[in-house]
Amino acid sequence: MAELLSPHVLREYALLADGERGVIIGPRGDCCWMCLPRWDSPAVFSSLLGGNGVYAVSPDHPRFVWGGRYEQGSLIWRSRWVTTDGIVECREALAFPGDPHTAVLLRRIRALDGPAKMRIALEVRAGFGTAPMSELRCRDGVWTGRSGPHRFRWTGAGEATRRGDGPLQAVVEVVPGRDHDLVLELCDQELPTDPARPNDAWRDTESAWAAAVPTISGSLADADAQTAYAVLRGLTSSGGGMVAAATMSLPERAEQGRNYDYRYCWIRDQCYAGQAVAAAGAHPLVDDAVRFVSERVLTDGPGLKPAYCITGDLVPEEQDLDHLPGYPGGTVKTGNWVTDQFQLDAFGEALLLLAAAGRLDRLDTGHWRAVQTLVESIEKRWREPDAGIWEIDDRRWAHSRLTCAAGLRRISEVAPARQGAQWQRLADLLVADTNSDCLHPDGRWQRAPDDPGIDAALLIPSIRGAIPATDPRSIATTAAVRTDLGRHGFVYRFQPGEQPLGESEGAFLLCGFLMALADHQQGNNLAAVRWFERNRTACGPPGLFTEEFDIGQRQLRGNLPQAFVHALLFEAAHRLTDGSGPCVGTGTG
Numbered sequence: 001m002a003e004l005l006s007p008h009v010l011r012e013y014a015l016l017a018d019g020e021r022g023v024i025i026g027p028r029g030d031c032c033w034m035c036l037p038r039w040d041s042p043a044v045f046s047s048l049l050g051g052n053g054v055y056a057v058s059p060d061h062p063r064f065v066w067g068g069r070y071e072q073g074s075l076i077w078r079s080r081w082v083t084t085d086g087i088v089e090c091r092e093a094l095a096f097p098g099d100p101h102t103a104v105l106l107r108r109i110r111a112l113d114g115p116a117k118m119r120i121a122l123e124v125r126a127g128f129g130t131a132p133m134s135e136l137r138c139r140d141g142v143w144t145g146r147s148g149p150h151r152f153r154w155t156g157a158g159e160a161t162r163r164g165d166g167p168l169q170a171v172v173e174v175v176p177g178r179d180h181d182l183v184l185e186l187c188d189q190e191l192p193t194d195p196a197r198p199n200d201a202w203r204d205t206e207s208a209w210a211a212a213v214p215t216i217s218g219s220l221a222d223a224d225a226q227t228a229y230a231v232l233r234g235l236t237s238s239g240g241g242m243v244a245a246a247t248m249s250l251p252e253r254a255e256q257g258r259n260y261d262y263r264y265c266w267i268r269d270q271c272y273a274g275q276a277v278a279a280a281g282a283h284p285l286v287d288d289a290v291r292f293v294s295e296r297v298l299t300d301g302p303g304l305k306p307a308y309c310i311t312g313d314l315v316p317e318e319q320d321l322d323h324l325p326g327y328p329g330g331t332v333k334t335g336n337w338v339t340d341q342f343q344l345d346a347f348g349e350a351l352l353l354l355a356a357a358g359r360l361d362r363l364d365t366g367h368w369r370a371v372q373t374l375v376e377s378i379e380k381r382w383r384e385p386d387a388g389i390w391e392i393d394d395r396r397w398a399h400s401r402l403t404c405a406a407g408l409r410r411i412s413e414v415a416p417a418r419q420g421a422q423w424q425r426l427a428d429l430l431v432a433d434t435n436s437d438c439l440h441p442d443g444r445w446q447r448a449p450d451d452p453g454i455d456a457a458l459l460i461p462s463i464r465g466a467i468p469a470t471d472p473r474s475i476a477t478t479a480a481v482r483t484d485l486g487r488h489g490f491v492y493r494f495q496p497g498e499q500p501l502g503e504s505e506g507a508f509l510l511c512g513f514l515m516a517l518a519d520h521q522q523g524n525n526l527a528a529v530r531w532f533e534r535n536r537t538a539c540g541p542p543g544l545f546t547e548e549f550d551i552g553q554r555q556l557r558g559n560l561p562q563a564f565v566h567a568l569l570f571e572a573a574h575r576l577t578d579g580s581g582p583c584v585g586t587g588t589g
Contacts (some may be wrong), residue, residue, distance in 0.1 A: 007032070007048060007300055007327055010556040011540025014068060014077045014244055015103070018098025019235030020310075022246035023105065024048055024560065027066035029057040029079050029090055036150055037188040038103050038245045040263040040316075042127050044150060044186060049332050050325030055091050055184065059083050060171050070540060073226050075210035075234045077542070086114040088174065095196065096205045097212075100238065101189050104196050106205065107156075107182040108231025111198040112278040118174060122159055123167035124151050124186065128321055131526060134163050139428055142195060142453060143168065146433035151191050156182035156198075167520055173234050176304030214283055219573040220529070224536055225280075228566040228573075229544050232285055234275050235563050240292035241310035242285075245547075245559035251330030252548050252558040253505055254309070259330040262559040264315045266307045266338075268389065269564045271349035276571035278356035288356045294370035302377040305348075306343040306391070307336065314519040315339045344386040344400035347378050352464055358414035372409055375423060378404050381488055389457045390493060395448040398438035400462035404432040409465050418528040427531050431466060435473075444476035447494065452477055455494045456482040457510035469521040478518045481511075491515045497505030506548030506557045509535055532572050545569070 008026045016023040021044070024033035033048040035041045047052040064083040069444050070076065076093040085254055087109050095104035109118055124133055126148030138143040141158025142150070160170035174180045181198035185191060212233050216226040236242040245262035251259045274289030295312065299305055316335040324332040351374050382404060385394035390477035408427035438448040446460040459481055461467060462474035485492045490507035491514070512535030520528035538549040538556070547558035547567040
């Protein structure tokens with residue numbers, strides 16, 4: 001059991017997701033992270049962070065190697081192990097789409113070229129590993145039990161046994177031509193009367209994924225773009241909210257105290273995803289993003305929070321979970337202090353999202369009320385310092401003001417002429433104000449009036465249309481990011497004080513894809529493709545991306561999978577095949 005609780009490097013983990021919650025699964029078939037009933041609930045499997053609770057399926061063999069892949073256009077995962085005796089696979093998925101109260105974890109074991117014995121272990125531990133299994137019963141080969149407030153039912157392992165208060169364990173033999181199904185149902189209410197039927201659940205899940213993920217063709221990387229869409233869909237709940245990542249407390253830098261809980265919906269990230277998908281057409285994820293963001297805007301207006309729970313509730317305050325050892329190099333924190341911040345650029349990103357939806361004719365009267373609320377909020381608050389895109393300290397960040405200008409310009413293009421003219425004038429005012437205190441002597445944008453540094457986020461204003469791509473300020477900013485923040489085909493966010501790049505944090509994969517978009521927009525097409533291709537290598541076999549990439553050690557850093565990285569990969573894969581360039585700026589600021 002000890003080897004099942006030991007963590008792996010992040011590149012080896014895959015994600016199963018049904019929109020309401022997710023499962024992180026490692027190369028030993030170890031489901032090591034799952035929260036129930038929703039993304040930000042306490043975990044029932046927490047061995048990823050050193051806690052109790054795991055669900056594993058792996059060969060009962062002393063020597064094996066692992067591989068795996070997603071089935072096209074889905075988050076149906078196939079783990080594959082090659083032993084010295086043969087090859088065996090386990091097909092795995094959360095039944096999709098998910099029910100808000102009940103999760104159904106499907107696992108189908110298949111021997112490919114000879115009999116194989118498989119070790120199975122199940123330990124459901126609610127409350128981040130604090131609540132042991134209780135009320136265990138096995139009737140007609142079906143296990144039922146409880147853990148904390150949750151009930152579970154497990155079929156396919158009637159022969160399992162338990163020692164003391166440890167996991168249920170079994171060894172099953174599979175032979176070619178006869179699959180072995182395991183179905184685990186977990187619920188925060190009474191379980192459905194009838195157990196889930198494996199064949200029906202698999203058929204429904206396959207059909208639902210086929211309907212949810214469009215076929216991608218003609219992009220720069222069709223397979224990767226389709227996986228990215230599947231990841232974004234898997235992270236998006238039935239209410240439209242998309243969590244930033246499935247995990248919490250995976251360190252961005254070992255022993256630096258920088259590990260956060262990303263199981264919430266950031267307005268900015270949701271807007272990135274909606275804009276990215278809109279580049280390929282009017283797909284459902286655009287409507288999901290518009291719905292969730294518009295509802296938050298209409299509810300909170302100028303007090304819009306940077307992030308919310310998928311229910312629309314406020315993100316809880318950050319607190320330590322001292323009973324969990326944590327992923328190596330990090331400590332365990334739940335909640336996030338983001339609720340107390342003001343992030344001006346979120347208003348601009350929301351306008352950019354709604355403008356993208358407007359170009360696809362996806363806005364109704366309620367959405368236009370949200371547009372008006374956003375414009376009024378910018379008018380009211382644009383002079384205030386804010387925490388900015390990187391959530392650091394309150395300043396008058398150039399990126400925040402310019403992103404609002406970009407949003408105003410883009411929404412004006414799909415608005416009635418009179419309103420559009422008014423919003424263009426407000427955009428002109430924001431650009432002029434930023435120019436007055438954030439134009440560096442070198443002719444590029446600088447981070448803030450009191451910070452002359454370059455920041456990769458300053459690529460966004462020209463990409464999104466605050467000022468034209470041909471404006472000397474856009475050209476100078478792109479050149480500065482390329483020279484000062486680019487290393488080995490990757491891009492860092494900003495220069496961290498006196499430390500060399502790479503010492504305080506990894507390369508930021510979002511910024512690498514932004515650099516691809518910026519170079520493409522300015523006609524540097526070969527350079528754009530190089531940025532794109534380099535940054536899409538920063539993943540493991542499942543093709544999942546974290547927030548940062550350690551160039552020296554070639555390791556993923558941070559929570560998994562990071563939604564906005566998948567969003568920008570998806571967008572760049574589509575935009576870079578467009579000879580006209582993405583979102584060419586039309587502003588005159």
